[in-house]
Amino acid sequence: MTNMNVNTKKFHRLVVNWYKKHGRKNLPWQQGISPYRVWLSEIMLQQTQVTTVIPYFEKFIKRFPTIQQLAKATLDEVNHLWAGLGYYSRARNLHKTAQIVHQQYNNKFPSSLQELMLLPGIGRSTAGAILSLSMEIPAPILDGNVKRVLSRVFAIAGWPEERAAQKRLWELATYYTPAQQVKAYTQAMMDLGAMVCTKSNPQCIHCPLIKICQARQLNQINLFPGRKPKISLPIKSTYLLIIANSEQAVLLEKRAPVGIWGGLWSLPECQELKDLKTLLKQRYGLLLKKHQAYPNFRHSFTHFHLEITPVLIEASLGPKHQIAETNRIWYKETTNQLGLPKPVSQLMRRYAKGELTWQK
Numbered sequence: 121m122t123n124m125n126v127n128t129k130k131f132h133r134l135v136v137n138w139y140k141k142h143g144r145k146n147l148p149w150q151q152g153i154s155p156y157r158v159w160l161s162e163i164m165l166q167q168t169q170v171t172t173v174i175p176y177f178e179k180f181i182k183r184f185p186t187i188q189q190l191a192k193a194t195l196d197e198v199n200h201l202w203a204g205l206g207y208y209s210r211a212r213n214l215h216k217t218a219q220i221v222h223q224q225y226n227n228k229f230p231s232s233l234q235e236l237m238l239l240p241g242i243g244r245s246t247a248g249a250i251l252s253l254s255m256e257i258p259a260p261i262l263d264g265n266v267k268r269v270l271s272r273v274f275a276i277a278g279w280p281e282e283r284a285a286q287k288r289l290w291e292l293a294t295y296y297t298p299a300q301q302v303k304a305y306t307q308a309m310m311d312l313g314a315m316v317c318t319k320s321n322p323q324c325i326h327c328p329l330i331k332i333c334q335a336r337q338l339n340q341i342n343l344f345p346g347r348k349p350k351i352s353l354p355i356k357s358t359y360l361l362i363i364a365n366s367e368q369a370v371l372l373e374k375r376a377p378v379g380i381w382g383g384l385w386s387l388p389e390c391q392e393l394k395d396l397k398t399l400l401k402q403r404y405g406l407l408l409k410k411h412q413a414y415p416n417f418r419h420s421f422t423h424f425h426l427e428i429t430p431v432l433i434e435a436s437l438g439p440k441h442q443i444a445e446t447n448r449i450w451y452k453e454t455t456n457q458l459g460l461p462k463p464v465s466q467l468m469r470r471y472a473k474g475e476l477t478w479q480k
């Protein structure tokens with residue numbers, strides 16, 4: 121295969137020697153390294169920068185030093201610690217996987233790729249990272265950093281998430297993953313992508329692969345990896361209702377476990393303001409007195425943009441109010457510790473600061 125004409129031994133030597141001198145060795149999950157720590161960090165690092173992850177990782181490890189403790193926590197507690205990291209299905213899968221490893225594997229992660237990949241939230245690359253970084257078992261990884269390095273060194277055309285490019289990249293990742301020193305090699309590839317072969321402005325003069333890098337030789341680094349085809353995301357809109365009681369606590373309800381913000385606590389929602397009165401009465405047994413809408417703002421998900429309009433509500437409890445249900449709560453930031461989606465916690469903060477009050 122033309123792209124694999126670089127000698128594997130030479131490739132490893134270049135990469136591992138560079139790692140010994142320049143690679144990262146002080147990341148929090150590298151200290152007292154274990155499958156649990158590597159797994160936790162890998163899940164957090166999906167779609168998220170290292171600098172953002174570090175404080176979250178430290179909070180998690182402090183609260184749940186072992187997988188057993190994480191397995192025994194409530195999902196609310198996990199969501200609360202996760203709040204702000206986004207992609208909340210990761211937190212739900214983290215919790216599920218901890219429970220499976222606790223119950224079925226006696227708190228020990230399995231050491232085969234197939235078994236690891238059966239655990240919720242663990243894909244091929246995460247499984248490879250757990251095996252190679254914490255058990256020294258050779259298994260390739262292909263995270264965003266490694267995709268970028270391989271795409272450039274071997275000039276792989278196409279967006280790395282497209283089937284053909286992805287297949288090619290996995291072939292290369294597998295071919296170059298060594299049987300020896302796999303931990304250093306894997307960390308080195310991740311570090312190269314994060315520190316040297318960065319998305320914009322790669323530091324080729326500091327790169328150990330400069331002499332074999334095809335994108336560099338072609339003077340076409342900016343063409344690799346290929347760009348994601350542009351699609352414009354649909355825009356949806358919603359009203360988030362801020363209903364406070366006499367103690368300035370705000371009504372929140374727990375969302376269904378799947379879908380957007382699944383399992384998190386959120387403000388009641390309304391699609392049309394003309395339905396507000398009926399919705400409050402039928403769903404919560406509340407009698408609307410007055411309402412006031414605030415300027416909307418946008419929150420983006422991977423598949424759509426959400427235009428959110430906050431609406432302050434004054435309502436009284438009707439004779440058949442339904443606030444005391446288990447999935448509803450009067451929330452105050454100072455007393456409740458719950459996992460809230462980012463836009464909701466921002467609104468809660470604005471409300472607590474008195475920024476959302478009745479205008480005359």
Ligand code: SF4
Nearest residue numbers: 317322324327330333
């Ligand atoms: S030579 Fe430049 S483009 Fe090629 S892998 Fe190294 S940093 Fe990336």
